[in-house]
Amino acid sequence: MDWLWQWHNVGLTWLPFLGMVIGAVIVLLIGLGVVTYEIYFERKVLGWMQGRIGPNRVGPLGLFQSFADILKLLIKEDVVPEKADRSLFLLAPVIAFIPSFMVLAVIPFSRTHVFTANLSIGALYYLALSAITIHGVMLGGWASNNKYALIGGMRSAAQMLSYEIPLGLSLVGVVLMAGSLNLNDIVAAQRTWWFVIPQILGFLVFLVAATAELNRTPFDLPEAESELVAGYHVEYTGFRFAFFMLTEYLYMFAMAGLAATLFLGGWLGPWLPGWLWFAIKVAAFIFFQFWLRATMPRLRVDQLMSFSWKVLLPVALLNLVITAVVKAWV
Amino acid sequence: MALLDEANQVRTEEMLLNVGPQHPSTHGVFRLLVKISGETILDADPVIGYLHRGTEKLAEDLQYTQIIPYTDRLDYLAAMLNNYAFCHTVEEALDIQVPERAEYLRVILMEMQRIASHLLFIGTYLLDLGAMSPFLYVFQERERIVQLFNEISGARMTYNFMRIGGVKYDAPPGWLDKVRAFVPFMREKIKMYDSLITGNEIFLDRTRGVGVYDAETALAYGMSGINLRSTGFDWDLRRKKPYSIYDRFDFAVPLGQHGDCFDRYYLHLLEMGESLKIVEQALEQIPDTGPVLGKVPRLIRIPAGEYYSGIEGARGELGFFIVSDGKDKPYRLKIRKPSFVNLQLLPQLLRGQNIANLIAILGAVDIVLGEVDA
Helix, strand or coil: CHHHHHHHHCCCCHHHHHHHHHHHHHHHHHHHHHHHHHHHHHHHHHHHHCCCCCCCCCCHHHCCHHHHHHHHHHCCCCCCCCCCCHHHHHHHHHHHHHHHHHHHHHCCCCCCCCCCCCCCCHHHHHHHHHHHHHHHHHHHHHHCCCHHHHHHHHHHHHHHHHHHHHHHHHHHHHHHHHCCCCHHHHHHCCCCCCCCCCCHHHHHHHHHHHHHHCCCCCCCHHHCHHHHCCHHHCCCCHHHHHHHHHHHHHHHHHHHHHHHHHHCCCCCCCCCCHHHHHHHHHHHHHHHHHHHHHHCCCCCHHHHHHHHHHHHHHHHHHHHHHHHHHHHHC | CHHHHHHHCCCCCCEEEEECCCCCCCCCCCEEEEEEECCEEEEEEEECCCCCCCHHHHHCCCCHHHHHHHHHCCCCCCHHHHHHHHHHHHHHHHCCCCCHHHHHHHHHHHHHHHHHHHHHHHHHHHHHCCCCHHHHHHHHHHHHHHHHHHHHHCCCCCCCCEECCEECCCCCCCHHHHHHHHHHHHHHHHHHHHHHHHCCHHHHHHHCCCCCCCHHHHHHCCCCCHHHHCCCCCCCHHHHCCCCCHHHCCCCCCCCCCCCHHHHHHHHHHHHHHHHHHHHHHHHHCCCCCCCECCCCCCCCCCCEEEEEEEECCCCEEEEEEEECCCCCCCEEEEECHHHHHHHHHHHHHCCCEHHHHHHHHHHHCCCHHHHHC
16 A cells, blocks of 8 residues: 555556546545535625624525535526637636646645645745736636726736735745745644744735735725626626636635645644644634635725735745844754 | 837727726716726716606605605605605795604604614725625614614605604604614614724725815815715704704714715714714603694695705705795705715816725715615
């Protein structure tokens, strides 16, 4: 059975390849399952916080509500606006969607990381791939040939680019401490203490930048409902719209996984099995996002930009310098 | 330099953005044609009339009592105040005495209505700014008010409750006690909103110094209500031209300082507290028994002439102007609609702002399209 745990270190033969395929399918299913219940719990938690009940009709406690919604989206007519750039319009959700699944490949779910890759540049891989999604969002906004979508797409591109930088810099502090870009090594380096303690500044920057990257309240400008109606996906219907939503919720899962891995010790923890610890940390991060959504109003676009460049970036740089100096001394 | 020259040659265009009439933040069917360059607004052109029902013209063919239900549908968030404003004008014209108990019931209902309307303003304004929860919270408090109104009038939104010379029904047994219990409950809630919203840094950033105008501009545009008071100009008809029994109550008129969106929001919050004070005092002073409908002729005929009276509505001076030729129907009815008047400054306020501020400024004007379009 040793090969099963070590398949990523063995040369590519049929058996490891089969293992990879099975692993990929399982991650895919985990991702979809997480998204389904992310949506359900988002609506439920928001409902509780707002004195409502939330979905409770489909299945016991409304547990099958998300399935019904997805099914509804799948059987809807796939409308392409007449004046839209047809090929780009059809392609954009795919461009946005594929990287969101690919980043899951490097997140170590548990100690054995049997389903995911033990990539030596894991952190970099995540950042690089997640940046591709911006193209999908921007192209979707552009190709829709709708003014609201265009503004939403442009805002989205500007926002995600601006916040990618502090996000990346906050990551570098952790990488410096662990001495590796490999997410498994980063988790292993947190055996003594979680990086959230020495990297508290970096963690705060990460938290804000991650929220902005995910387009969540208070940084949900690209789809600011009260201004841009729905932002970049205003013209999308049916399963293409579902793809955009799926992308967002998958990224929330992936970002939660990244946060847990980088700052909260990943699957490390006493008594409970590793995957459960990982799940608890991910759930906590996701809950935090829901909580923010129920609490905060939205920033204005110019405030958003100046906040990234004038506050987050200097703080992230400061954190980096402090980490480097301490690391060199100790 | 070559790069700069190249950049200058990029052709840019102004974009015409059509905001509304189907848009989540136009508070109904308001349409705004906005000329933008990037996200900056160059010009704004409001288009109204999508909800026009010709109330003023319809009224010319209706007897005076028949007009009352039509006033419900003007500002449908403050129907009691509309009811009263119309009845009050006719009463003034005919010099009708309204019984004490009816007058107190009217004041209680009007101030409760003001609270309900202001609550909805706070909820929708925060929703415009992207915070979803307050919108759902305010409906819980408003529900209590609406329930109380339902008990006394039988309707939740279009009450048709006030009559010329009084009110339709007396309060059912125990109703006044329920209102009495509502006052401290609402006080707590106002405190809650104050601590939830007023101190929120993002909210302050979005509203402070946004949509500023001074008292002179506001007066020149005929603004009234909170839109005028936010500039610091002390003008409240309940104080300046006391109607009904408002001279018997002790209440303050909160004033703004900067004339920005934050002041307009905060005045709504403070006014709810003042309205509660009035309700509390009215509950103490109200006579236990007595008629609620005064002596009014069967068929109301107003002597030929012109009559106007205005009251402090939830959104400003709400007035009815009646031209009568001595018949049982008005020759002409003109409504002074505060939302409509307050909206006129909007294009000037929007120039040079960005799209996000558009929503913040429009929301703070607090319009109700039923009233703007009438």
